Amino acid sequence: MGVEIKHKYTFKNLSKQEVWDTIQDPEALQAALPNCEVFEEVGDEKYKTVMKVNMGAIKGEFTADVQQIDKSEPDSYRLLVKARGKPGEIEANAKMVLEEIAEGTELSCEADVSTTGLMATVGQRMVGGVAKVVLGQFFKDIEKQAKQAAGQ
């Protein structure tokens, strides 16, 4: 199997529903994904995206199919990602769970990520770190947008 990635993010002063609405909005998603050039809905809960990644040995353009399944608003959903680029292929299966806590809403992401090509043979040890950085930026941006939407 690939790498297991666990990441938690706290959206301060936001309710589950507020976070959910933003994270389900394709426009908000495209804006939040770093270097995302294309984000098209191609079917029911299916999207096609093109993203540029530049982190050490992992460098290049990735074309990804993203799909959301098992949606249970506003508590949880599952994200399936299949990305392909010159450095290799990435397959991720992420369980996203939202939970209201004292400070706001905590989103926990548990993903199993497998890779091929250079991504695997020389990038494996960086996948966890890169994912943390990307997810961190992503959630921070979503938080900003959710706050704007909530008029905060």
Add this chain to the structure above:
Amino acid sequence: MEKMVGQRIKRKEDPKLITGNGMYLDDMKIPGLLHASIVRSPHPHANIVSIDKEKALKHPGVVAVYTGKDLEGKINPVPTSWKVPGMDLIETKQYPLAINTARYVGDGVAMVVADSKYTARDAAELIEVDYEVLPSIANQKEARKDGAPQIYDEVPGNVAFKYVAGEVTDEDLENAEVVMKGSYNTQRVAPSPMETRNSLAQYNPGSGDLKLYVGSQNPHIHRMVLSEVLNFPEHKLHVKVADMGGGFGGKIGVYPDEALVSYASMDLKRPVKWVETRNEHFQSANAGRDMMVDLELAGTKDGKITALRAVNHANIGAYLATFGPGNPTIDFGLMLSGAYKIEKAQCTTYGMYTNTMSVDSYRGAGKPEVTFMLERAVDDFARKINMDPIEVRRINFASKEEFPFTNAQGLIYDSGDYVKALDRAVEKSDYHALRQKQEELREEGRYIGIGISSYVELSGFGPSAVAGAIGFQGGIWENSTVRVHPGGTVTVYTGTSPHGQGHDTTFSQIVKDKLGIPYEDINFVFNDTRAVSMGWGTYGSRSLAVGGNAVGLATDKVVEKGRRIAAHLLEAEVEDIEFEEGVYSVRDDNSRRKTFQEIAKAANFAWSLPEGMEPGLEEQTFFDPSNFTYPFGTHIAVVEVDIETGEIEILRYIAVDDSGKIVNPTVAEGQILGGIAQGVGQALWEGVQYDEKGQLQSGSFMDYAMPKANFFPKIEMEFTETLSPVNQLGSKGVAESGTTGSIAAAANAVMDALAPLGVKHIELPLKPEKVWRAIQKGGAES
């Protein structure tokens, strides 16, 4: 004059190489040269649905793109060259480019040929391969289980072969006073020579000759096998090896890549070069080891080992490598009892196909693995019966009076004095003082460990009749031609293929002692199938024991022909001609003399030769030894483990090795030293990492720990000399001994250090994290 054999002579080879005057394959530039890049499967197991090469073909500078389907019927599969009788081998077809299915990460699926290597690599990225990913598996024990992914329809259970050597019954074990079980696995490692693999093919459409430069340890084997793969006549195929930066077994194999480059050169009628990148090397160069061994050991309470029964699951990768099937069955299986007189031994080997790169010989090839198993087990046995590990070894050694000694599986060891090497190592290390110090330091909470490993090696390959009996698809004799030029200088040709071993130096020492001419007057030619008539290359620690002796024997023939010419010119009887220090003279009348140079001229001019004698002074020998040679020794490692961090420091390393007659101690020490670095590297740091599906995760030196000089203290080396009776010099192999002895020495030292904490075994490599975890668990199996 003092003999040169036995002296520390500086290596002849080095001035050229260290002043930048070497010529490695990648240095070669030929007009019209094209460059190849190979597209490799990123999946461990996948059907190739389609390959779109249009974009690559349109890329400026691209000359050709080939896929497996393009080459179908044009190049034959690359075969294995070791088929042991009785192993029921299922050999699958390794096409130079996979046609329908890729079976490991790195399996070639297409090749781009372009006018520069950068263009070739850029265009390779433009090739779009549509794969259908299939279930896959990397671990050989898992691959044998019911329900495991099947790699070939025609190989049920993924078992490529099963081989049983020797017999040990359940009663042999049940009736023993002490029975012990253990798993002793040697992980997969990457040979990692400084220079990666490469080849350059140059087809001449006018003459129909194909000249192939290839990074090979055995150019004649390459010629023989590639002739079959390419359907190309052997006499038109000229294989040469440029200066080569190491092999360690990884360049024994005949690979698809060399066949591809050759085919492309013939097809395009232009020279084509391919040089492996380091990342490619990790994917597609034959790996070493990867044996998972379960051992049962029976013995008595007073330390005698009575039986060994092992099951070896050997990972052989997705395809059979050139020597792949032989290493676990013969080199490992028949050496199970090592240096000990153990009545009964049985080794059952399963050769398992998996979705990983092929496994072939790597420095020691089976012997380091079996020595690791045995020497770790002997230590565990000693601990179990509460006896000093030195003592257990002493009790079980074959004694020097018993040689030639027949081991439990019928191999006949040529000569040995195991106690002598052990005693020297004990003395040199000051073993008993070390034990005392160990006790004292434990009081202070410091954990040092002393690891012993006594090995015996199967080396000096070898007698060709035995090669036949064990299914090695070739001979293992060696050939040498000594050509004396009119001026008295000499060119010597041999079929061994040095790539760092220093044959030019050591073999010249042998010739110098026999001919008495200046050392500088001797020159060697190797690594060229047109210059050297036939030979079997360099591996299995065979070069000196077989090739060096062939050189000596051919030189003897030259001396004898010279003696007959001298007798003729000096008008004396042949029996009365003495030859010393390069001068033939008549016994009892030193004034009647001819120098070797004068005889060389007389022979080449042929104005006056004995009646019936042919002109010239050139002799050839084919030397087929009567037996292998069995070097041996004892290594002692002293380590300290920081139990807070799991970090291991090597405090001392003592190696006492016996390789028979040592021709050049400096060269021999170089071999032992490098070998120890590779063995200790295996024990402590190195390891190829696949995930369970066979996705490679260690594809660079950032992900694969290579031993470095500063990881080691000064290695304390010494030789004992027990001559081999099977060759003129009395020499044995030396190149693999360091590796064979050192894995267990290092691992035993760490286990010895951790014994008071209840740690019994940790899987190799002993990285700090694993060591730390084992310490936390204490007695629990880690």
